[in-house]
Amino acid sequence: MAKIFFNLPIGKEERAWEASNGATRTNLVLVNKTGRECKADGYLIASIGFLNKGNHSFLFINPQTGSNDPRTLGVFLNDRCGYRVVMGEELFSASSVGGPGNSESKFGVYSPGAVIASATYKMRDGENFWVLDEVKGWNFIGKDAVLADDEITEL
Helix, strand or coil: CEEEEECCCECCCCEEEEECCCCCCCEEEEEECCCCCECCCCEEEEEEEEEEECCEEEEEEECCCCCCCCCEEEEEEECCECEEEEECCEEEEEEEECCCCCCEEEEEEECCCCEEEEECHHHCCCEEEEEEECCCEEEEEEECCCCCHHHCCCC
């Protein structure tokens, strides 16, 4: 079973998180089959899978079965203005785009070291940066963070 971190609290109900940006847009659904809740930046020991079917994209968090999966993974959930992957490995993602401004709901699964830049409405407040740490989970690293010297343009 993998150690799965979440950036938002997850309820113990089966449909733990849902988002959609309009009646005709993709419905994003996080299905928690473990029956356990998880605090923000907490983790569950579980397996994870996805299913894209019709107008739905499901992410399943399944109870422990017996297989030993040594991986650490991170699920990032956003129902506001979407996000982008700055660096690192994205294993799965789905989004629902529509509505005013840059309205986008999105979720995905990432490997440790992944850096996410979550957008703000019409980018009025820049981006918020998050990094997935193998031990601590999702950590906020700042607004409009400078991540590496190679981002800096020499004059």
